[in-house]
Amino acid sequence: MPFHRLPALLLAASFCCVCQAQQDTQKEVERYRQLLAEGNPADLFEAKGEELWKTPRGPSKTSLERCDLGLGAGVVKGAFARLPRYFADTDRVQDLESRIVTCMVTLQGFKAEDVTRNPFSAPGRPSDLEALASYVAGESKGMKLAAPLDHPKELEAFRIGEQLFYRRAGPHDFACVSCHGENGKRIRLQELPKLTDPNDARRIFTTWPAYRVSQGTVRTMQHRLYDCYWQMRHPQMDYTSEASIALQVFMAKFAKGGEIHAPGLKR
Amino acid sequence: MADPMRIRASMLGDKVEVRVLMAHEMETGQRKDASGALVPAHFIQSVTVTHAGKTVLSAQWGTSISKNPFMHFRFKGGKPGEKVTITWVDNKGERRTDEAVIAGGS
Numbered sequence: 001m002p003f004h005r006l007p008a009l010l011l012a013a014s015f016c017c018v019c020q021a022q023q024d025t026q027k028e029v030e031r032y033r034q035l036l037a038e039g040n041p042a043d044l045f046e047a048k049g050e051e052l053w054k055t056p057r058g059p060s061k062t063s064l065e066r067c068d069l070g071l072g073a074g075v076v077k078g079a080f081a082r083l084p085r086y087f088a089d090t091d092r093v094q095d096l097e098s099r100i101v102t103c104m105v106t107l108q109g110f111k112a113e114d115v116t117r118n119p120f121s122a123p124g125r126p127s128d129l130e131a132l133a134s135y136v137a138g139e140s141k142g143m144k145l146a147a148p149l150d151h152p153k154e155l156e157a158f159r160i161g162e163q164l165f166y167r168r169a170g171p172h173d174f175a176c177v178s179c180h181g182e183n184g185k186r187i188r189l190q191e192l193p194k195l196t197d198p199n200d201a202r203r204i205f206t207t208w209p210a211y212r213v214s215q216g217t218v219r220t221m222q223h224r225l226y227d228c229y230w231q232m233r234h235p236q237m238d239y240t241s242e243a244s245i246a247l248q249v250f251m252a253k254f255a256k257g258g259e260i261h262a263p264g265l266k267r
Numbered sequence: 268m269a270d271p272m273r274i275r276a277s278m279l280g281d282k283v284e285v286r287v288l289m290a291h292e293m294e295t296g297q298r299k300d301a302s303g304a305l306v307p308a309h310f311i312q313s314v315t316v317t318h319a320g321k322t323v324l325s326a327q328w329g330t331s332i333s334k335n336p337f338m339h340f341r342f343k344g345g346k347p348g349e350k351v352t353i354t355w356v357d358n359k360g361e362r363r364t365d366e367a368v369i370a371g372g373s
Contacts, residue, residue, distance in 0.1 A: 039337025043273045044290045123292075123300070216334040 029189060042134055042211035042263035045218045049135025052128055058108030067103035069096075069136065080140035081260055084248050086151040093157045095248050097222050098240035100132050119239045120226070121217045130218045133209045137262035145206055145260055147252040154249060157242075161250025164243055165195070174232040176247070190267065195251050202258025205251050210264035218263055221248060274367035276351045283345035283369050285316070287338045287353055295330040311336065311355045318342065318351050347371040 053064045053076070069079035070087065084095040090102055097119070104110045121127035149158060168175040179185065180195040193200035209220040219227075225244050229237040237244050270290035277284055289311065296308025308330060316324035323342040345351070352366040 039286060039288050039339065041288060041290075041335035041337070043288055044270060044335060047273065048270060048290075123298075123306070 037265050040211055040263070040265045042138075042209070042218050042265060045131045045134035045211070046138040046263065047135075049131035049133070049138075052132055053135055058104065058110045060107065060109035062107050062109075064100075064103050064107060064132070066107060067100070069099055069103075076136055076139045078140050078143055080137045080262065081143040081145050081147075083147055084154075084157070084245055084252060085148050086153045091153075092242075093151075093153050093245055093249060095221065095240070095245045096133055096136060097129060097220055098245060100129060100136065101240060116239050120219070120223050123216075127217075130209065130220060133220045134218050134263040137209055137260070140260045141262070143260050145202070145252065145255055145258045147249070147256065149249070149253055157246040157249040158253060160243070161246035161248070164247055165250055170232055170234045172233050174234070176228065176232075178232075196254055198254050198257070201251060201254035202256075205255035206258040206260045207262055207264030207266070209262055210266045212266050214267055269361055269363040272353060272355075272363065272365040274351065274353060274365055275370075276345075276367045277370040277372035278345075278347055279341060279372060282341040282343050283318075283351070284341050284372075285339070285351055285367075289336050289338070289355060289363075291335065291355070291357065293330070293332055293334045293336065297330075309357060309359060311357045313356050314338070315354045316340075316342075316351060317354075318345055319349060323351075345369050 053067075056063050066073045067076075068074075068087075068089075069076060070082050070085050071079050080096055083099065084093055086093050087099065087102075094102065101112060101115050104115050105112050115129070118125060119127060119129045121130055148154060165176045165180075168178065176195070179187075179192050183194045183197060183200070185192040185194075193204040195201050195205070208224060209218050211217070212219045222239055222244055225247055226237045226239070229235070272290070273288040275286045291311055292309050293311065294306050294309040296305065298306045300306050310330050311328050311332065314324070314326040314328060315322060323344075324340055326338075328336075347369050349369050350366050351369060352364060354362060354364040356362045
């Protein structure tokens with residue numbers, strides 16, 4: 001072999017090593033996730049949420065078993081697969097968490113400010129809402145997501161969500177679309193779904209709430225949005241705000257038909 | 268009272284395969300809270316698994332075990348319908364015991 005061809009060959013060989021290594025890494029990461037999923041600690045949150053759901057609590061000493069999540073009072077099974085949706089009694093579009101808050105206020109007599117003061121847990125301060133959301137979402141496991149998009153308020157929410165998704169703002173001039181508008185992007189090992197691509201949306205939107213290994217707790221879609229807004233250096237996303245629900249209505253349209261795997265497991 | 272464990276036990280060939288999820292903070296004693304004060308250590312120290320009056324697994328744990336630990340093991344001699352009992356004791360003396368019935372399986 002002539003000497004001058006050797007470096008080129010070596011170069012080609014090393015490129016091949018890199019792509020092989022990347023594939024292996026991806027495969028190993030998948031395997032790691034599968035191993036973790038067998039012992040998903042979100043199970044513990046589901047169990048705790050179920051207990052909270054069925055225990056008489058609050059000033060009215062009632063359980064949440066009569067809560068109407070959209071399929072009628074007391075129906076939990078499959079309710080998450082039809083959220084977010086319009087609710088006539090509150091005359092607004094609601095997501096999982098805002099609806100649970102509504103039930104805690106109307107049925108159990110809690111004050112809304114008290115319930116939503118610390119919706120996200122911190123070390124030593126667990127959150128009932130994270131457990132309740134895990135339980136309700138888990139009761140729709142395996143079902144196909146089909147959030148309705150017919151009512152004028154649902155359509156309005158979709159349009160608001162669409163505007164929010166694409167509108168760049170803030171000191172970094174960021175919008176949701178900056179990270180979630182292209183296929184095959186990632187931050188370190190974390191893949192970024194293109195949320196307007198049904199393939200990605202179906203796979204990702206349906207895995208929230210999820211146990212975050214790095215945070216040692218279940219995080220909800222409300223927390224995901226709150227954190228994205230913080231990362232974009234936008235003004236804080238208020239818990240169960242109209243904007244937070246509008247974005248979910250927007251995402252749910254693309255995720256329609258995706259099988260629900262909530263509560264999921266993430267890094 | 269600590270939160271319950273989630274135990275799944277099923278037959279895998281002639282062995283019993285057990286998967287346990289425990290709800291525990293597993294504080295190492297190294298971490299500081301928002302005000303800079305050390306968070307006291309709080310972790311599971313011993314785990315015992317018994318089946319038909321016999322100890323089939325006994326473990327001593329420390330602070331390197333993760334929060335909400337997951338344990339997966341197999342043992343011989345169990346049959347479907349029998350019970351597996353698991354107990355943990357932490358460094359504060361708190362304990363939790365749960366049991367599960369061995370399910371059939373492959």
